[in-house]
Amino acid sequence: MKQIKIFTLIISLSIIASITNAQSFKVPPYEKFKLPNGLTIYLMEQHDVPVINVSAVLPAGAIYDGDKAGLASLTATALKHGTKNFSKAKLDEALDFIGSSVNTYASKESSGLSAKFASKDKEEVLAIIKDLLMEPVFDQSEFDKEKQRLLVSLEQQKERPGSVIGSYFDKLLFGEHVYGNIIQGKISTVNPLTTTDLKDFYKENYRPDGSAISIVGDFSTKEMKAMLTSLFSGWKKGTKAQSNLASKSITKPTGNNVLLVNKDDAKETTFYIGAPGVSRNNTDYVSIEVINTLFGGRFTSMLNDELRVNSGLTYGAGSRFNALKNGGSFLISTFTANKTTEPAIDKALEVLKKLHSNGIDEQSLTSAKNYVKGQFPPRYETSGQLASLMTQMFWYNFDESFINNFEKNVDGLNLDKAKEIIAKYFPKDKLQFVLVGKSAEIKKIAEKYGKVTEVQIKEETKKGF
Numbered sequence: 001m002k003q004i005k006i007f008t009l010i011i012s013l014s015i016i017a018s019i020t021n022a023q024s025f026k027v028p029p030y031e032k033f034k035l036p037n038g039l040t041i042y043l044m045e046q047h048d049v050p051v052i053n054v055s056a057v058l059p060a061g062a063i064y065d066g067d068k069a070g071l072a073s074l075t076a077t078a079l080k081h082g083t084k085n086f087s088k089a090k091l092d093e094a095l096d097f098i099g100s101s102v103n104t105y106a107s108k109e110s111s112g113l114s115a116k117f118a119s120k121d122k123e124e125v126l127a128i129i130k131d132l133l134m135e136p137v138f139d140q141s142e143f144d145k146e147k148q149r150l151l152v153s154l155e156q157q158k159e160r161p162g163s164v165i166g167s168y169f170d171k172l173l174f175g176e177h178v179y180g181n182i183i184q185g186k187i188s189t190v191n192p193l194t195t196t197d198l199k200d201f202y203k204e205n206y207r208p209d210g211s212a213i214s215i216v217g218d219f220s221t222k223e224m225k226a227m228l229t230s231l232f233s234g235w236k237k238g239t240k241a242q243s244n245l246a247s248k249s250i251t252k253p254t255g256n257n258v259l260l261v262n263k264d265d266a267k268e269t270t271f272y273i274g275a276p277g278v279s280r281n282n283t284d285y286v287s288i289e290v291i292n293t294l295f296g297g298r299f300t301s302m303l304n305d306e307l308r309v310n311s312g313l314t315y316g317a318g319s320r321f322n323a324l325k326n327g328g329s330f331l332i333s334t335f336t337a338n339k340t341t342e343p344a345i346d347k348a349l350e351v352l353k354k355l356h357s358n359g360i361d362e363q364s365l366t367s368a369k370n371y372v373k374g375q376f377p378p379r380y381e382t383s384g385q386l387a388s389l390m391t392q393m394f395w396y397n398f399d400e401s402f403i404n405n406f407e408k409n410v411d412g413l414n415l416d417k418a419k420e421i422i423a424k425y426f427p428k429d430k431l432q433f434v435l436v437g438k439s440a441e442i443k444k445i446a447e448k449y450g451k452v453t454e455v456q457i458k459e460e461t462k463k464g465f
Contacts, residue, residue, distance in 0.1 A: 025376065025407075027400035030390065031221055035229060037237050038209030042390040043224055044216040046383050050119045052217030054129060055387035057395050060111040060205035063178035063245050068197060070185020072205075074146065075198045076106040079113075081142035083131035088142055091128065100125050102132070108183060109246060109325055110395060111206075116384060119218035123227070130231040136202065138195045147190065154187050158457050161263065161270035161335070161436035168455075169272045169434045172259045173329055178245045207238040214390035216383040246326045252276055253430045256450030262439035263457045269341040269437035273348055274331030275427035280323040280396040286409040287421050288321060294368045295319055295355055295426070296332060306351050307334060313344040321425075325396060330427060338438055342445045345433075356428050359419050369410050376406055 030044035062072045080102070082088045095102060100117035102125070113132065117125040157163040167182045174180035184190075213232075215224060253275070278288060289297070296303035296319025307317040317334035332352070336344035360368075380389055380403070393399060413421075433449050435442060436457065446452050 025380070025403070027380075027389070027403045028386070031225070033225065035208065035233055037233065037235055038207075038211075039232055039235060040212040040394055041225075041228055041232075042212065042214035042387075042394070043219075043221050044214070044386060044390070045219060045221055046216055046386070047218050049383075050218045051383060052117055052119050052122055052125075052215060052219060053382075053384040053387040054113070054115040054126075054213065054215050055384075055391045056113040056129075056133065056213045057211060057391040058111045058113075058133075058206055059109075059210040059242055060201070061107050061109040062181040062183045063109055064201070064205050065181050065185070067189070068185075068193060069182045069189040070150065071193060071197055071201050072106040072111060073184050074143075074150065074190070074193060075201045075206075076104045076111045077146055078138050078143055078195075078198055079104045079132045079136045081146070082137050082139045083128075084135035084137060085131050086128065088139065094124070094128065098124065102129065104132070106183060108179060108181070112391070114384070114388070122219060122224075126227060126231060133206065134232075134235050138198045138202070140195050143195050143198065147193065150184065150190055151187060154184065154190065158263075161261075161266065161268075161457075164457070165261070165270055165272055165333075165434055165436050168259055168261055168436070169274060169331065169432070170329070172257060172434055173253070173274065173276065173432050175251055177248060177250050179250065179324060179327060204238070205242070207242070208232065208235040209237045210242060212391050212394040214387045214394075216387040216390075244326075246324070250276065250327050253432055256429075256431050256433070258433040258435065258446045258450045258452045260439055260443060260446045260452055260454045261434065261436040261457050262454060263436055264438060264440075266338070266436065266438045268335050268337055269344075269435055269442055270335040271341075271345060271436070272331045272333050272432075272434045273345070273352075274329055274432055275430060277321045277328035277330040278323055278425060279325060279327055281325075281398050282323070284421060284425065285323065286402075286406065287413045287417060288425050290365075290368050290372050290410060290413055291360070291418055291421055291426070292319055292321060293372055294360055294364055295351075298371060302351050302355065303332065303334075303348065307336075307344060307347050311343070311347060313340050313347060317348065323396075330425070338441045341435070341437065341442050342448070345445075345449065349431075352426070352428060355422055355426060359422065360415070362415060365413070365415060365418060369413065373407055373410055 028044055030042055032042050034040050060072055065071045080091065082091065098117065098121045100115065100121060102115040104113050113129065115125060115129060171180045278285065295301055301318065303317040303319055307313045308315060314334045314336045319332045322329045332348050334344065380386055435446055439454060
């Protein structure tokens with residue numbers, strides 16, 4: 001009994017400490033400046049350890065793929081296939097020798113780069129980063145190998161519903177809007193891609209104007225500013241203004257729709273239920289996150305309690321808001337056995353209905369607030385996390401007040417405001433369903449929830465899917 005009391009005390013003190021940290025956490029001082037070519041740079045000194053982290057964001061995401069889905073992703077990967085001054089082998093050797101890591105990636109809206117290295121190696125690594133961003137060569141042999149790896153991966157993903165359902169859902173929800181673009185592409189769109197396509201995409205979208213680099217770690221701001229100015233001032237602006245494709249209005253669904261993705265050998269049904277969400281800079285973003293924590297954002301959420309703990313219909317269920325620059329999505333996600341597809345979907349819809357009809361109580365709200373505040377500081381503890389934070393601030397157009405006022409904004413959510421948030425942002429009709437499973441067993445069930453469109457997971461016969 002004494003041990004239990006001690007354990008309980010420790011847990012309680014940990015929670016209090018987490019909340020206290022959230023209350024006191026502020027974005028450390030940093031300097032922000034812009035080069036004449038439009039490149040925005042953030043510098044934040046952190047001298048705890050002799051390490052530097054770099055984060056870069058560029059307006060070169062999948063929204064610019066056009067009819068060549070997968071192009072942004074392949075281009076980002078190919079940056080590391082060699083530069084004007086380094087072959088891929090020499091690049092890998094140089095980074096391995098000094099124990100540095102440099103990664104590139106593409107997302108829905110942007111492409112990015114991240115790096116971590118010892119502060120003593122900053123001149124060498126930053127010169128490499130400059131080469132990657134400004135002087136890639138898109139080596140043909142490396143591209144051929146990378147494209148083949150991607151094609152194999154895309155084929156393998158068809159055996160894992162969880163790997164593909166997100167793309168199906170985005171296409172169903174966003175339609176012809178660029179947010180419906182598939183980041184990794186499809187076999188039918190990746191196959192024809194050439195190094196010329198990559199070079200053209202790079203030339204059009206990898207530009208200093210609209211891009212940002214943040215550097216956090218053990219350095220002198222004065223020296224780093226001079227170094228970066230020297231390295232990146234020669235990066236030329238785009239020849240013409242880049243179109244903000246994502247700013248075009250998103251056509252909202254007019255009713256319930258179901259996309260049934262048939263996988264003949266499926267023994268489970270993986271499903272998403274969702275609707276349009278919010279942009280990242282929405283003024284209610286923090287309140288939405290708190291309420292979603294209660295609804296489906298943690299293990300003890302309403303959704304997980306009902307679908308996993310109380311009914312045993314799944315091993316786990318959750319919900320989330322995927323927020324982008326000009327919009328986003330809300331979705332409920334889980335999987336269940338074929339025979340329990342209907343009760344699982346019904347239960348998820350029932351929990352959503354209860355959220356609207358019953359709302360939340362003071363005790364639950366307090367619990368969610370404490371949880372969110374307790375989770376908050378660890379997200380920004382490391383230099384890498386802080387570097388990422390600053391490029392996010394740039395990309396999504398919010399400033400440090402989001403961080404500095406976080407605890408205040410969480411505590412400002414009361415029951416009346418919560419009721420308004422639920423009514424405004426948590427959908428209860430015009431829902432969009434994606435079911436990946438065995439059509440022969442679940443098609444009749446799918447028809448219960450809306451107008452059904454059926455596609456085959458093994459094929460790419462319908463435009464958009």
